[in-house]
Amino acid sequence: MNHWKPELLAPAKNLERLKVAILYGADAVYVGGQKYGLRARADNFTDYDLKNGVAFAHKYNAKVYVTLNAFLHDADLEGLGDYCQFLESIGIDGVIVSDVGVLRVVRKSSNLNIHLSTQASCLNSSSAELWKQFGVKRLIVGRELSVAETGLIGEKSGIDVEMFIHGAMCMAYSGHCTISNFTAGRDSNRGGCIQSCRLPYKLENQDSNPITFMSSKDLWGVHKIEDFFKHKICSLKIEGRMKSSFYVAMTCKAYRQLIDAYLEGTITPELLEKIASNLESIPHRDYSSGSLENPADSDSVFGQLSGNNRGTHEYLGIVIDTTSDYLALQLLEPLSVGDEIQIIPPKGEIINWKITQLLSVMGEALDSIQKDSVVCIPRVDILQDINQFTVIRLSRQKTVYKPELVTHS
Known part of the structure; x- marks a missing residue:
């Protein structure tokens, strides 16, 4: 080795x-x-x-x-x-x-x-x-x-x-x-x-x-x-x-x-x-x-006029704080109950999660919240190992050109 x-x-x-x-x-x-x-x-x-x-x-x-x-x-x-x-x-x-x-x-x-x-x-x-x-x-x-x-x-x-x-x-x-x-x-x-x-x-x-x-x-x-x-x-x-x-x-x-x-x-x-x-x-x-x-x-040479936003997913936000019961997220995009997100831990597999509950920082139930806001989601069992500074993206994909991956032995 x-x-x-x-x-x-x-x-x-x-x-x-x-x-x-x-x-x-x-x-x-x-x-x-x-x-x-x-x-x-x-x-x-x-x-x-x-x-x-x-x-x-x-x-x-x-x-x-x-x-x-x-x-x-x-x-x-x-x-x-x-x-x-x-x-x-x-x-x-x-x-x-x-x-x-x-x-x-x-x-x-x-x-x-x-x-x-x-x-x-x-x-x-x-x-x-x-x-x-x-x-x-x-x-x-x-x-x-x-x-x-x-x-x-x-x-x-x-x-x-x-x-x-x-x-x-x-x-x-x-x-x-x-x-x-x-x-x-x-x-x-x-x-x-x-x-x-x-x-x-x-x-x-x-x-x-x-x-x-x-x-x-x-x-x-x-x-x-x-x-x-x-x-x-x-x-x-x-x-x-x-x-x-x-x-x-x-x-x-x-x-x-x-x-x-x-x-x-x-x-x-x-x-x-x-x-x-x-x-x-x-x-x-x-x-x-x-x-x-x-x-x-x-x-x-990149000959396209569409800029550099060719990613397949939208960056939703980042975990800015945690408690035993909740994760607090700083959002860069709007979020609603029913939306599907992907939580990306530093190690291990991506966690797919459907939003079933949103709370304001004051504990009020929300149906949706605009971008540039802070919102809380329940820290259920599958999210117990998620900590501060974990990034999250939206599950839905954009259609973009994907170049062929070149590999060699």
Whole structure:
């Protein structure tokens, strides 16, 4: 039996998603603070949230990495040294950097572990060896690399390597895009991306309909789990610091199952199909293997105009509190007596449940309740093991295109 296993690394937009990620199987999470990162539009973590997040993660033997991966101007560097000292003081397990100047500040002001961001476009072992000399402990390689190429870099340079294995992809080389600068006056490389590449465009003086030609399909690595082990990819990273708790829960649960099943020798076509089906339930663009096996080509372009809401199920809500008798749900969709829901525990099978009773937080019986509300349902025997931060989806399915699952032995 193979006892070595890669880390499963998940995104966390805020404290709720951090807890969801860890409870659903993530070994580590990456988060952003209020400054210095590339996801300025995410909720991001206050200093207080970071302290609480680290305490929660370490309680479950998980790690927390903080993104300092924006390309900073001199004025942006103000306070970075003090911030690094704060991160070290609360036990942050590492920081993710792109810029050599930021790396230098981190090293001068703290003893934090440094991970090199994919934005730095590390694509070969010579580059990896240089970054290692600079004090980098882990490389998050450019998404242009295959699993085999990444494994070879790790082997030649003697440094840990990390890959994105699921989520949204950028059309630009290693994310070095300036479209948002021109369309919205926001610098993508300093945290201001508005995803202008996802929009339909029409060529001037042509009568053709608008098309999307820069929007990438979403990445998934379901069929590459064997290769991740074979090539000693130390960390498997899920994209999505702007995504919902539903997305975080379903992706963590799926890849946790894959990693554990590979270690146990229990991967079957049926398991792969079930995992693929659950990943189809979350909002996504069509899935693609990107460059995990071969260089991405025109087949990796998402040419639809319908956006990314192609999931088969609607995210209903999340359990925010429990008592011995009731579960309190924060709803994102309306709910009525008679509706059928699916409760998705961190471990075990999905629970199908028909709503027979709804109560307000004051204990009043309800026939229905609108979205963005809190409602209680009875905690019957089958729901006794359901705890806070469990996600729930509606049972009814939407009709969407389902790409063929590619598998290999």
